[in-house]
Amino acid sequence: MKKIFGLTAIVLLLTSCGSVPLTGRKQLLLLSDTELVSASLTQYDAFIETATLSTDRTKTATVERVGKRISEATERYLRENGLEKEIANFQWDFKLVKDDQVNAFCMPGGKIVVFEGLLPLTASDDELAVVMGHEIGHAVAKHSNERMSQEVVAQYGAAILDAALSTKSSAIQTLGNTVFGLGAQVGVMLPYSRQHEYEADYLGMILMTLAGYNPESAISFWQKMSVKGSGGGSDFLSTHPSDDKRIAELQKRLPEMAKYK
Numbered sequence: 001m002k003k004i005f006g007l008t009a010i011v012l013l014l015t016s017c018g019s020v021p022l023t024g025r026k027q028l029l030l031l032s033d034t035e036l037v038s039a040s041l042t043q044y045d046a047f048i049e050t051a052t053l054s055t056d057r058t059k060t061a062t063v064e065r066v067g068k069r070i071s072e073a074t075e076r077y078l079r080e081n082g083l084e085k086e087i088a089n090f091q092w093d094f095k096l097v098k099d100d101q102v103n104a105f106c107m108p109g110g111k112i113v114v115f116e117g118l119l120p121l122t123a124s125d126d127e128l129a130v131v132m133g134h135e136i137g138h139a140v141a142k143h144s145n146e147r148m149s150q151e152v153v154a155q156y157g158a159a160i161l162d163a164a165l166s167t168k169s170s171a172i173q174t175l176g177n178t179v180f181g182l183g184a185q186v187g188v189m190l191p192y193s194r195q196h197e198y199e200a201d202y203l204g205m206i207l208m209t210l211a212g213y214n215p216e217s218a219i220s221f222w223q224k225m226s227v228k229g230s231g232g233g234s235d236f237l238s239t240h241p242s243d244d245k246r247i248a249e250l251q252k253r254l255p256e257m258a259k260y261k
Contacts, residue, residue: 020141021083022203029142030149033089037109040144044107054096054116063114066125066213067094067132071110073211074136090139094132106135108144121224126208126217133204133213141203143196201246202253206260215257218250 018029031039054060071092078086090110100117107113112135122128138144201218209215226243 018142020199020203021078021081021086022206023141023199025199027142027146028149028153029145030152031145033108033142033145036145036148037089039148040107041109041111044111047113048095051095051113052098054098056096056098056116059116059119060096062125062128063096063132064094066128067092067112067136070129070132070136070207070211070213074140074207077207077210078140086140104131104135106138108139108142110136110139112136112139122221124217126214127221129208129211129213130204130218130221133206133208133211134200135204136207137200137203138196140207141196141199143200147193147196198246198249201250205250205253205257209257209260215254219247219254222247222250 018027019025020027071090075087075090078084092110093112095111095113097113097115099115101115102117102121104112104114104118112132114131118131119128122131201222205215205218208218226247
């Protein structure tokens with residue numbers, strides 16, 4: 001019986017591999033997109049119901065405009081590169097929340113929240129596009145699915161993957177509460193790995209460039225974030241590490257952006 005469970009787990013693991021658009025990195029994706037969105041949407045809706053949305057129409061319109069422009073460029077890229085089926089996974093939504101946190105986050109399916117406290121660090125649409133591109137990059141790369149899949153394996157073990165991956169499994173909902181916990185710690189989800197952050201930086205730079213924004217703004221924005229982090233007070237940096245290595249990586253990637261203009 002143990003051998004059967006082991007073989008089942010191996011088959012599941014081998015058949016649940018995907019690859020990230022643009023980077024081609026192989027990843028473990030145990031959950032269907034439908035399951036993942038379902039696990040996160042309830043908490044997202046609850047958060048939006050209790051959050052205080054910004055009353056600044058100009059700033060709200062800016063967040064929506066930049067987000068829409070990048071999401072449209074993203075879908076255009078997917079469509080032109082044989083990945084049209086992925087577009088069905090996204091129902092884009094861009095919200096600006098009245099809160100002094102220097103923070104932003106993205107939920108599966110393209111639900112993106114920006115906090116007003118972040119906007120003083122975005123001096124232009126181009127710098128805001130760095131944030132929006134980064135968060136959309138997380139969504140396109142399915143980092144939440146990969147992170148949650150890793151949690152399934154870590155917490156439940158290979159022997160019961162069948163049960164853990166049931167669409168009605170309480171295990172999935174429990175993990176969802178952990179990974180997408182937006183309750184007491186508003187807007188703070190289980191941190192992505194450094195690999196995911198660097199990948200989202202790279203994808204975000206590409207996506208903002210495809211949308212017509214200046215990719216050089218990624219350098220200036222993260223330099224400002226680094227200074228903000230060293231002085232304390234940046235919630236964004238608690239889950240989005242900013243350091244010399246990150247900025248150096250962006251500078252190294254910058255010449256590549258010419259082919260996406």
